[in-house]
Amino acid sequence: MSADSKDKAGFIGRLFKMRHAEESFWEEKPDGVEEAKTPAPAPQENFPPEPAPEPAPAPEPPAPAAQIAPAPIAPETRWEPPAPAIEIVPEPVAPLPPPPEPVPAPVVAEAAPKESWWTRLRQGLARSSSSIAQGVADIFTKKKLSADMLEDLEDVLVRSDLGVAAATRIAALVGKGRYDKQIAPEEVRSILADEVERVLAPVARPLEIDACKKPFVILVVGVNGSGKTTTIGKLCAKFSAEGKTLMLAAGDTFRAAAIEQLRIWGGRMNVPVIARETGADAAGLAFDAIEAAKNQNVDVLLMDTAGRLQNRTELMAELEKIIRVMKKVDAEAPHAVLLVLDATVGQNALSQVEIFGKVAGVTGLVMTKLDGTARGGILVAIADKFQLPVHFIGVGEQADDLEPFTAREFARAIAGFED
Template identity: 75%
Template sequence: MTDETEKKPGFFSRLFGREQPAPASEPAAEPSAAAEALAPETEAVPESIPAVGPGGFRLPETPSPFAEEAPAAEPAGGRRSWWTRLKEGLSRSSSAIGGGITDIFTKRKLDADTLEELEDILVQADLGVDVSSRIVEAVGKGRYGKDIAPEEVKQILAAEVERALAPVARPLVIDATKKPFVILMVGVNGSGKTTTIGKLAAKFRREGKSLMLAAGDTFRAAAIEQLKVWGDRTGAPVVSRPQGADAAGLAFDALTQAREAETDVLLIDTAGRLQNRAELMAELEKIVRVIRKMDASAPHAVLLVLDATVGQNALSQAEIFGKIAGVTGLVMTKLDGTARGGILVALAAKFGLPVHFIGVGEGVDDLEPFEARDFARAIAGLE
């Protein structure tokens, strides 16, 4: 697979036949397959889920064995807005892009050199070569040889990013005719699958849907216990087996029980696995195969949970998990200020997979439906 960071000729280089050297890419630390496969996930379960189920049923508030300290006090005036949290989550990307734009376009006229420098910044921010080229072309159109303010460049950037993301900003729709509606969660170790399941379970419960959770990460005992905590929080039964049990067999049991209970939604966790480990991916393929023997249309949604801090590696994950499990949508997690959020733009341009949710923290309310305009303005550093 071609590395997305590979520098293609810039827009004005292609126009004038002039090539600039590729920007130095930030080396990505690649852990060994064995180390990542064995590394424990460090997902946290919030202290409580302030939710009320159907008919006024208040969800349990069992103390979490995973919480090691009390949650931070809320700021004066109440909980910070989603927009504030999103901006903070994308601060690494927006600072790099915004600072670069200010440096380039302050007291300089727009020419081939400034546009080349702009494209370098955008590619290094993981927006992808194609989208970066489109942004550079839009900035240069009708402005060559003129002054242009950094704020105007940011406005153009936001508009082009929104245009790239708008087609993939689609909600996760639960088909009520599919009972249960089976959602399979996949991703590498530490991406946040189990926590995301808990957040989705709380969301569906608030919508009045009946739930069942399947602890398909039989590799880690902690993952099984963690999902049980989420089950207690949301009032959802959890189907589990001892550590080391066959994950495909557990999926079979869970689907059987969910059918018998006429459950609305079945959320199936899976073990974190490297996309380049053939034996682990074969196990995931077996889970999908077993589910489809029971229901040819299932799983009805396969959500790939991506850690926003991994940058370009997310492209490889999307490609391989898509081939093995038939990924139908993405959830981007860990937009926590260290994220390389631009990669979501490159993913949209390359694969066109729906982006259903983004997460900016460990709290149950820190997972929200993806909005292209908000994301675009946040990454451009606009209010």
């Protein structure tokens, strides 16, 4: 081997030894802690020996994260929850509502059967009858009949607008043969009903339509607000149901609402309506209406008029003019003059009957609004004084709430009987 080769081999060997020594120095211990190895001692020289350095203590392995305890809190800042006095139970979570069920189609309820006329009449006269019945019960309660009691009875009947004459007769009938005897309130009301029926029976007459007179002209009169236009609509419905042909004349030319109301009634019944603009001459309208009714050969012509107070001379004169013009077309027209009375006016109705009777020649009465008053007895006073036929009475707003007048039904209803 040459000298150069030997030098190279020696150099490589020394290099290998140095590398091996370095790796041994940094070799890890079995427990994972690295510990520096003591390098090989240098060649001994004539220096005093140095003490070997103490090995560094191995670091403790880190504790698992879950086992690391929190830093202690100072006693004065430590918070402890108070012991609950009542055990708190969490409220259960409400379950989700079920999906909505499909809504069924609405069920149309059958219309309630219409009450009988007697039931509606009794209910309509309830205020009048209850006033009389309460007064009678207060007077004739476990007492023997006396003159003072009969006077009290008269006062009750007069306050119900039966009139002084009728009240006096009824009180006399109650006292006949019964002085110093007890009499029940029911017996007094029975005597009242009998006397009321006796007075009303002669005037309870239906409105008769003469088929030989075409058109049969009915003139409807009355004061403001008595219900003339509504009454004409109800009569139109009744006559139409009987198979009669009709025509309406809107003679209340002062109120646009009255003209429109009559047109509505005519539209419902498919009945022609003769009307003019607001403020037109009512007498001229009456002339045209009769001519049109003759040309169309209708059975009945119903003519409305403006409401007028019986004490207004100029208005009553206008009513006279309407009648005069009617007679120019038909000498017998109007064939019936109906006075519509509002039962709520009480004794004032007597004055209306008297004056309208003189001016317009009233042939019959229609009493309305008996369901809104405690003065239903006024019909007895009117019949007792004037003996005019009472054709219809009304106890409501519907078309069938106007019915022919019956004396017995009215008398029983106003006395408070239920059958």
